[in-house]
Amino acid sequence: MTIRIMIDRKIHPARGGAPPRVLFDNLTLELADGEVCAIVGPSGIGKSSLLQIVAGLDTDFEGSITGLRQPVGYLFQTPRLLPWRTARRNLELALPDQPAKAGDWLRQIGLAGSEDVYPHQLSLGMARRVALARALAVEPKLLLLDEPFASLDDDTSREMQDLVASHVRRLRPTTLLVTHHWHEAALAHRAITLGGSPARIVEDRPLHEARAAE
């Protein structure tokens, strides 16, 4: 089912001395079933805010989001692991019926041997990989990835891009992928660029004509 994002108006309230800000004004976006859409744009334009609205975490806007499907896999910009659970036990939360699969996921993200490590003992890149595995492990119908390959060295970044690409090819979740780097958008069918204030879509283009038509 097509996801229709219609944000008539989104205002961020005043914060820390900054005045209220109209973030979005008449922003509409349609995502076809299984489409992978990259979102690019300058820092502070509203990419993370858009994901939070689509995820239903921010409902303080005028407009509507229709066609959403559960479950949603969401990789936030910060890992947001539960600090009192080990890496394995964080992953088990996403796998209530198959907790044994947590070990497979840790192997796939290169963290075999770190099962019993707590989040504060992980590097940021390691914690982000656990968070990525958690987002994929729920087998989401809607996958929201906020800069999934940040804080990773080049080799690990490529491995994680391959992991996401194979998962997306296999299960075809509708995907929004926020990134600052075009090469990280390689798995996307389409890229939208946000610009201006309030933010609007300044460019919307297919990335791989052949793949988009699959």
Ligand SMILES: Nc1ncnc2c1ncn2[C@@H]1O[C@H](COP(=O)(O)OP(=O)(O)OP(=O)(O)O)[C@@H](O)[C@H]1O
């Ligand atoms: N809860 C909030 N209340 C008020 N302002 C907010 C809130 N959340 C974000 N903002 C502001 O909204 C703007 C957009 O933030 P957002 O994090 O969505 O941008 P972004 O495009 O994802 O940036 P980056 O690429 O740096 O991650 C920023 O100016 C930010 O300070």
